Amino acid sequence: MEGAFVLTWKEVLIGAMVILGVYIAELLLLMYSSRGQGGGLWRRGTQARELMELKRELAELRERLNRLEQASSRAPEETPATPYTKAFHLAKQGLDVAEVAASCGISRAEAELIVAMQRGGHL
16 A cells, blocks of 8 residues: 555644634634624614614603603693582592582582482482
């Protein structure tokens, strides 16, 4: 076997290390070049845009919450306080018919009806 090609384990190990070294060098070069061409900047730019969008949405939500809080604080003042609305609130608090009629300026019959409705009673 004069023309036979024989590899020893040392030669195979050295060849594998060279191949692995070339692969690692290519990988590092690829990572470095993508960062140099704006790959890292692109990600940072995307994150910055997403952050700006989240800040804008947060500002909109705060503004909306403020409008809702203002509307809810105005709501009780804007509802007309009729004698009957007041009578329902007083009946709900447990006042009797005479007290409801006297406080709201309504007739005793109206006060009886409201108190009975509020307490779930039958006429």
